[in-house]
Amino acid sequence: MEHTTEHIIYLLSKSKLEVLSDDEQLQLDSWRLNAASNQDVYDMLDNKELLVKDLKGLSAYDWEASFETFEQEHLGTPKTISPFRRIWLYGIAAMLIGAFTLFFTHYLTDSGYQDSPDVKILPARTAGTIYLKNGDSIAISPKDTVLSFTSSPAHEAKEHDSLLISTPKGGKMAVLLPDGTKVWMNAETQLDYYEIDSLRQVRLIGEAYFEVAKKYSPSGEQPKLKPFIVQTGDIHVTVLGTHFNVKANRNLTDFKTTLYEGKVRVQQGERQLILSPGEEAYMNTGRIERRVIDTEIGNPLKDGYFIFNSERLSVIMADISAWYNVNVIYLDHEIKSEKFEGMLSRNSRLKDIINVLESTGKVNFKFKENTIYVDKERSK
Numbered sequence: 001m002e003h004t005t006e007h008i009i010y011l012l013s014k015s016k017l018e019v020l021s022d023d024e025q026l027q028l029d030s031w032r033l034n035a036a037s038n039q040d041v042y043d044m045l046d047n048k049e050l051l052v053k054d055l056k057g058l059s060a061y062d063w064e065a066s067f068e069t070f071e072q073e074h075l076g077t078p079k080t081i082s083p084f085r086r087i088w089l090y091g092i093a094a095m096l097i098g099a100f101t102l103f104f105t106h107y108l109t110d111s112g113y114q115d116s117p118d119v120k121i122l123p124a125r126t127a128g129t130i131y132l133k134n135g136d137s138i139a140i141s142p143k144d145t146v147l148s149f150t151s152s153p154a155h156e157a158k159e160h161d162s163l164l165i166s167t168p169k170g171g172k173m174a175v176l177l178p179d180g181t182k183v184w185m186n187a188e189t190q191l192d193y194y195e196i197d198s199l200r201q202v203r204l205i206g207e208a209y210f211e212v213a214k215k216y217s218p219s220g221e222q223p224k225l226k227p228f229i230v231q232t233g234d235i236h237v238t239v240l241g242t243h244f245n246v247k248a249n250r251n252l253t254d255f256k257t258t259l260y261e262g263k264v265r266v267q268q269g270e271r272q273l274i275l276s277p278g279e280e281a282y283m284n285t286g287r288i289e290r291r292v293i294d295t296e297i298g299n300p301l302k303d304g305y306f307i308f309n310s311e312r313l314s315v316i317m318a319d320i321s322a323w324y325n326v327n328v329i330y331l332d333h334e335i336k337s338e339k340f341e342g343m344l345s346r347n348s349r350l351k352d353i354i355n356v357l358e359s360t361g362k363v364n365f366k367f368k369e370n371t372i373y374v375d376k377e378r379s380k
Contacts, residue, residue: 012042022250113366113373117326117350121370124187124323124346127171131164140173148176162194167206170325180213181228184302186247187322201229207247209302212262214241230257235288238265244275245299254315255283260295297343306344306353313338313363317374324350331375338362 011028014020020028032042125142130149132138140147149163165185167173173185177193179200185191189206197217202210210230216223230237232248235255242262248255257266259275266273266281268288273281280293293309300307306323308316314336317328323346330336340360344353354365358377366373 113368115367117354117367117372118369119349121324121326121350122170123348123350124170124172124325126173128165128167128173128185130175131166133162140171147173149178162192164190164192166190168325169322179215179226179228182211182213184209184299186301187325199227199229201231204230204232204246204248205250207245207301209243209245209299210239211243212239212241234268236265236267238267239263243299245301249318252283254318255281255288257281258293258295258299260299300346304346306342306346308340308342310339310341312336313340313357313374316340316357317372320350320353320372325370326350327371329371329373331373335363335374335376 008028008031011020011024014024015028032038126140127142128140130138130140130147163178165173165175167185167187167189169188171187175183175185175191177183177200179195181200183191186207189208190204191206191208192203194201200215210228212228215226215228217226225240228239228241230239230246232246232255233250233252235248235252237244237246237257239262242264243260244262244264245256245258245260247257257264257275258280259277261277264275266275266288271288273288273290275281275290278292278295280291281288282291283289297303297307298305306316306319320326321328340357340362342356344356354372357363358365362377364375364377366375
């Protein structure tokens with residue numbers, strides 16, 4: 001794990017262009033929380049007007065002192081820094097600060113923006129990779145439709161009956177699992193499936209719609225339905241035979257399980273909810289809760305729609321980023337919490353999606369190549 005001055009500057013820059021990895025976010029959060037002055041710099045970079053005003057102040061920030069304190073408290077490094085390292089540190093920091101300043105000056109001024117997204121940006125197409133139990137992998141192309149990995153009827157499930165499937169940004173996939181369960185996977189989703197005699201289990205990051213096949217495990221004279229469990233973080237969704245949707249990001253801040261048919265049990269630690277069709281379990285301040293939703297219009301992922309029901313813009317833009325394979329940068333972070341409603345085709349051009357959001361009069365979008373810049377609509 002790197003904790004150098006130039007590395008944190010790099011992370012600050014990268015965080016404005018794309019999503020950091022879990023490890024990178026941890027490093028940046030550790031530095032940010034280490035001192036009030038670090039938090040001030042971080043907050044300044046989240047505010048377009050303040051940043052443009054205070055770019056000169058950024059270059060005067062005492063990066064060396066900040067990192068000397070950080071290294072002492074968190075890494076146990078000696079306080080003494082050799083004169084040669086000190087000169088090198090000042091030189092490299094000055095160079096990076098200069099580049100950093102030019103970078104934000106270029107990207108946060110109004111020059112160079114496009115009014116519309118690039119016409120080459122397309123909705124998600126079938127794409128992804130399937131990793132088999134023998135170590136082989138299969139790259140999926142847009143010409144493929146539903147990929148089947150069903151076992152023969154005489155096949156007895158063993159512990160090694162497993163596969164790992166992932167879709168990239170701008171990719172989607174429909175898969176028939178070895179047990180006969182059909183899955184529609186959203187963009188940027190990872191699904192790890194395995195089956196043993198007593199159960200079927202999926203570990204999921206991202207979003208997928210499941211039509212679970214009923215499967216029985218031998219148990220004397222009375223075969224029993226083999227449970228199908230979807231695990232995401234510390235949450236388990238257990239079903240026997242049903243249609244449901246699960247959406248979860250890595251830290252579970254955006255988690256939903258929506259039931260369309262049958263029954264499921266959603267469990268988080270000792271807390272559990274039994275859902276009936278038309279109900280949804282969702283994350284509310286770290287705790288799963290229940291709500292009733294309209295499922296008559298079908299499943300958005302399977303049937304090809306974006307459905308936003310009083311959804312935060314940050315969630316909407318995360319979906320758009322994954323589906324259209326674009327980066328999203330907020331020029332005003334307050335706009336993230338604004339809520340929107342609507343139903344749009346997933347085959348729509350990105351421009352059409354943007355036009356609908358802008359028609360609310362709440363938000364404004366600008367574009368540079370593969371990046372969307374999101375700002376609050378300013379009064380004219």
